[in-house]
Amino acid sequence: MQHFSYDHLYRFTYDMLKKIGCPDEDAQLGAKVLLSADLRGVDSHGVARLSGYVRLWEKGRINPTPKVSVTYETPSTAVVDGDAGLGLVVAPFAMKVAMEKAKNVGTGWVSVKNSNHYGIAGYHAMLALEEDMIGISMTNASPLVAPTFSKERLLGTNPISVAIPAKEEPAFVLDMATTTAANGKLEMLQRKGQDTPSGWVQDKAGTPTTSANGVKDGGALLPLGGDREHGSHKGYGLGAVVDILSAVLSGANYGPWAPPFVAFLDPLPNLVGEGIGHFFGAMRVDAFRPAEEFKGHMDQWIRRFRSAEPTPGHEKVLIPGDPERELEIIRKLEGIPLLDPVVQDLSELGKKFGVNF
Amino acid sequence: MQHFSYDHLYRFTYDMLKKIGCPDEDAQLGAKVLLSADLRGVDSHGVARLSGYVRLWEKGRINPTPKVSVTYETPSTAVVDGDAGLGLVVAPFAMKVAMEKAKNVGTGWVSVKNSNHYGIAGYHAMLALEEDMIGISMTNASPLVAPTFSKERLLGTNPISVAIPAKEEPAFVLDMATTTAANGKLEMLQRKGQDTPSGWVQDKAGTPTTSANGVKDGGALLPLGGDREHGSHKGYGLGAVVDILSAVLSGANYGPWAPPFVAFLDPLPNLVGEGIGHFFGAMRVDAFRPAEEFKGHMDQWIRRFRSAEPTPGHEKVLIPGDPERELEIIRKLEGIPLLDPVVQDLSELGKKFGVNF
Numbered sequence: 095m096q097h098f099s100y101d102h103l104y105r106f107t108y109d110m111l112k113k114i115g116c117p118d119e120d121a122q123l124g125a126k127v128l129l130s131a132d133l134r135g136v137d138s139h140g141v142a143r144l145s146g147y148v149r150l151w152e153k154g155r156i157n158p159t160p161k162v163s164v165t166y167e168t169p170s171t172a173v174v175d176g177d178a179g180l181g182l183v184v185a186p187f188a189m190k191v192a193m194e195k196a197k198n199v200g201t202g203w204v205s206v207k208n209s210n211h212y213g214i215a216g217y218h219a220m221l222a223l224e225e226d227m228i229g230i231s232m233t234n235a236s237p238l239v240a241p242t243f244s245k246e247r248l249l250g251t252n253p254i255s256v257a258i259p260a261k262e263e264p265a266f267v268l269d270m271a272t273t274t275a276a277n278g279k280l281e282m283l284q285r286k287g288q289d290t291p292s293g294w295v296q297d298k299a300g301t302p303t304t305s306a307n308g309v310k311d312g313g314a315l316l317p318l319g320g321d322r323e324h325g326s327h328k329g330y331g332l333g334a335v336v337d338i339l340s341a342v343l344s345g346a347n348y349g350p351w352a353p354p355f356v357a358f359l360d361p362l363p364n365l366v367g368e369g370i371g372h373f374f375g376a377m378r379v380d381a382f383r384p385a386e387e388f389k390g391h392m393d394q395w396i397r398r399f400r401s402a403e404p405t406p407g408h409e410k411v412l413i414p415g416d417p418e419r420e421l422e423i424i425r426k427l428e429g430i431p432l433l434d435p436v437v438q439d440l441s442e443l444g445k446k447f448g449v450n451f
Numbered sequence: 452m453q454h455f456s457y458d459h460l461y462r463f464t465y466d467m468l469k470k471i472g473c474p475d476e477d478a479q480l481g482a483k484v485l486l487s488a489d490l491r492g493v494d495s496h497g498v499a500r501l502s503g504y505v506r507l508w509e510k511g512r513i514n515p516t517p518k519v520s521v522t523y524e525t526p527s528t529a530v531v532d533g534d535a536g537l538g539l540v541v542a543p544f545a546m547k548v549a550m551e552k553a554k555n556v557g558t559g560w561v562s563v564k565n566s567n568h569y570g571i572a573g574y575h576a577m578l579a580l581e582e583d584m585i586g587i588s589m590t591n592a593s594p595l596v597a598p599t600f601s602k603e604r605l606l607g608t609n610p611i612s613v614a615i616p617a618k619e620e621p622a623f624v625l626d627m628a629t630t631t632a633a634n635g636k637l638e639m640l641q642r643k644g645q646d647t648p649s650g651w652v653q654d655k656a657g658t659p660t661t662s663a664n665g666v667k668d669g670g671a672l673l674p675l676g677g678d679r680e681h682g683s684h685k686g687y688g689l690g691a692v693v694d695i696l697s698a699v700l701s702g703a704n705y706g707p708w709a710p711p712f713v714a715f716l717d718p719l720p721n722l723v724g725e726g727i728g729h730f731f732g733a734m735r736v737d738a739f740r741p742a743e744e745f746k747g748h749m750d751q752w753i754r755r756f757r758s759a760e761p762t763p764g765h766e767k768v769l770i771p772g773d774p775e776r777e778l779e780i781i782r783k784l785e786g787i788p789l790l791d792p793v794v795q796d797l798s799e800l801g802k803k804f805g806v807n808f
Contacts, residue, residue: 168557170527171738199556200525205739228696241756243765248756256692266695268688274681291680300762318675318682323648324631325675331625331771332689334756335613338623339585342748343739349755366751381528382562382700391699394723398706399598399605399691405657408600414688 096437097429103141104129106440109449110144114151115158116180124182131214132430134418136269138278139214142436145443147180147211149357156180156210162187169199173344174206178369181212181233185372189218189231192376196227200381205344208368211235211355215255216269216418222257222376223265226385229257230375232336234346236354239273240314241330242322245300247314248349251276252336257415259379261389263396267415272333273315280306280315285433293320339373346371453794454786460498461486463797466806467501471508472515473537481539488571489787491775493626495635496571499793502800504537504568506714513537513567519544526556530701531563535726538569538590542729546575546588549733553584557738562701565725568592568712572612573626573775579614579733580622583742586614587732589693591703593711596630597671598687599679602657604671605706608633609693614772616736618746620753624772629690630672637663637672642790650677696730703728 104125111121132140150156160179164172172191176184188204195202212218215231222229235250251271258266275294283290283306295308296316309315318329341348346367353361353370379388402411432440444451461482468478489497507513517536521529529548533541545561552559569575572588579586592607608628615623632651640647640663652665653673666672675686698705703724710718710727736742759768789797801808 166740168735168738169555171557171734173739198526200528201558201560203558203734228700240762241759241768243761244756244759244768245762246759248759254689256688258692258695266691268692270682270685270688272685274676293681296762300760318685319631320681324650324677324681325627327769327771328627328629328675331613331627332611334623334771335615335625338615338749338752342745342752343585343736345740348748348752366748377528377560378525379700381525382530383523383702388699391705391723392695395695395699395705399601402598402601402603402605403657404600405597405602405653411598411601412684414684414691 095431095433097431099429100129100133100426103132103430106444106449106451107141107144110148110443110447113447113449114148117159120180120183123186124180127182127186127213127217130217133422133425134214134216135421136214136278136418138276138281141432141440143211145439146355146357148443150210150355153357155353155357160184164191170195170201170203172202172204174204176206176209176369178208178210181210181370181372184209185212185218185231185374186221188372189221189229189374189376192374193222193225193227196376196378196381201375201377204374205339206372206374207341207344207346209346209370209372211370212372214269215253216257216267218374219255219257219269220265220267223259226259226379226389228259228377228379231255231372232340233372234337234340234348234352234370236356237350237352238277238309238315239317239333240296240300241334242317242327246350249330249333249337250352251315252333254332254336258392259389260392260396261386263393264419265415266392266396266413267418269415269418272318272329272336274318274320274329275315277309277315280309284310293324336373341367341371343373344371452788452790454788456786457486457490457783460489460787463801463806463808464498464501467505467800467804470804470806471505474516477537477540480543481537484539484543484570484574487574490779490782491571491573492778492782493571493635493775495633495638498789498797500568502796503712503714505800507567507712510714512710512714517541521548527552527558527560529559529561531561533563533566533726535565535567538567538727538729541566542569542575542588542731543578545729546578546586546731546733549731550579550582550584553733553735553738558732558734561731562696563729563731564698564701564703566703566727566729568727569729571626572610573614573624575731576612576614576626577622577624580616583616583736583746585616585734585736586612588612588729589697590729591694591697591705591709591727593713594707594709595634595666595672596674596690597653597657598691599674599684603707606687606690606694607709608672609690611689611693615749616746617749617753618743620750621776622772623749623753623770624775626772626775629675629686629693631675631677631686632672634666634672637666641667650681693730698724698728700730701728
């Protein structure tokens with residue numbers, strides 16, 4: 095484990111995105127979005143993925159100079175075509191379309207097709223906060239998750255983020271996969287040679303397992319809830335809604351057709367749409383009640399929950415977004431820790447492209 | 452257990468709602484919405500609750516002749532004041548406002564204050580299907596749920612429903628509480644003297660328990676996920692979003708201030724808003740892509756998931772809405788089963804008000 099400054103990793107990511115042909119502005123934005131994951135502690139979605147994006151570009155599956163455009167719209171909705179660009183760049187474009195519509199008619203809702211992995215959901219939802227809007231962000235992803243009673247992997251970890259502004263308190267920021275656990279946590283357990291808790295994974299035969307290698311060996315991640323008795327049909331239902339709003343509504347690939355992020359797996363034949371899909375929403379708070387009034391009540395909501403009496407062995411009740419915000423402060427000061435295999439991967443990537451890591 | 456025809460229960464519910472002073476149209480609508488729960492198998496939210504509504508009316512907490520009105524609006528949003536009316540009647544009004552806005556600008560979003568329990572979330576979301584819209588419905592509710600690490604009950608079971616139209620296949624209808632299990636399932640286990648699975652309930656001290664009496668004895672229901680290791684912070688986050696969109700956005704009571712459904716518990720002093728809150732959304736499918744195209748892909752989505760290879764011991768993968776739809780067909784034919792205590796409760800209610808059960 096080594097620590098690297100934000101600036102160091104930003105510079106490297108920016109340089110790499112320039113190397114694969116991104117325009118200057120896109121390389122800046124892409125680096126910023128990708129590294130927001132490292133700052134907020136979602137290590138699996140940050141710079142550790144950079145070489146994954148580059149490999150997709152090598153395969154011709156990422157277009158470094160996309161013409162991102164609105165292809166269909168009404169006063170409160172739009173469909174955005176990402177032109178196979180980096181999701182890191184396509185997503186903020188689409189979120190801004192949603193926010194522009196919210197300025198005009200109260201809310202804006204944008205479904206995106208022909209995109210790629212967009213980093214962490216929370217980054218895009220949080221863009222709305224600056225304008226006193228509620229931001230919503232979701233995306234479909236590589237099929238790694240088995241619906242309740244399914245042996246097959248048909249859904250991605252399909253995250254949902256909702257960001258809600260407050261007044262003096264920091265914003266409420268939910269950012270969650272619709273599975274029991276994210277794939278990144280599984281990879282950490284694999285490295286340590288440890289088992290998973292129950293309800294995270296099923297094996298190739300569709301039987302529950304605690305092997306951290308279960309997914310790698312042909313099994314699947316499980317929807318939030320883990321099994322039917324603990325409500326996995328709800329996690330499955332939520333992941334399905336994310337898939338449908340992101341991809342069926344826009345014309346992207348849905349369910350098992352969502353193209354895999356790993357470049358060594360080819361997309362399925364007979365695709366049902368273009369690229370992967372995202373869905374964004376922006377709601378102006380003052381389209382419902384005066385913003386100051388709303389934000390004052392959000393402060394009260396947050397304070398009441400944070401001051402609730404904790405259960406034995408726990409210090410306090412957390413507000414969604416608390417852990418990520420606290421980590422961001424620490425990592426800006428102390429740097430971002432990268433595991434040795436990630437450091438090695440980035441060094442090799444730099445060497446290959448003549449960029450100094 | 453006895454079976455009653457839909458018409459019999461409808462007539463009784465309608466008569467009772469007339470008795471407490473509802474106008475004819477509201478009594479018809481209220482009976483229809485309430486009984487949709489019994490038809491769809493959500494027995495805890497159907498006619499079994501009728502005497503609960505009546506007791507709230509006796510306490511002056513339900514206004515049988517409300518002036519339901521839009522108090523604030525933009526082209527795509529509105530706030531509705533339920534005037535302390537039956538949620539069963541307020542909610543369809545608000546959903547129709549959302550749908551009207553969707554007709555004009557693509558989507559409509561309505562937050563409701565000063566309402567009461569609205570029956571099942573799915574009824575209201577499904578209203579959108581008739582117009583080729585995606586319907587969304589959620590509500591806050593009596594505080595029975597402890598956030599992750601909280602000893603206190605701060606949230607309701609805060610359900611989310613999303614209804615999405617298809618072409619030849621029946622619609623996709625998710626209707627889920629944001630807890631591991633609904634309170635109704637707990638009551639069934641209590642009656643049978645059985646324990647709950649893990650992850651459903653914590654006791655008064657904030658410790659996990661499998662006692663079906665845990666909530667009755669001062670404990671709490673747990674958010675979907677059950678505990679931190681299994682993702683309960685996600686269920687808590689979703690329940691929190693429902694609470695905020697339904698109540699903070701509209702000016703209703705949120706969190707622990709949501710007035711309890713049971714009439715023997717008084718609302719807290721120093722309320723932060725009016726009544727309980729709901730949130731509704733309607734999105735015209737053709738505000739994104741031609742409706743026939745979308746619905747054709749929904750058919751393909753549904754067929755692919757339904758035909759997935761099942762796990763050992765299971766027959767097939769279900770689509771959200773399948774179990775409720777199948778039960779509705781059976782119950783329309785064979786009648787609605789009511790437990791003996793419910794039958795007795797309704798008989799007594801009828802006697803008290805001179806309505807024949």
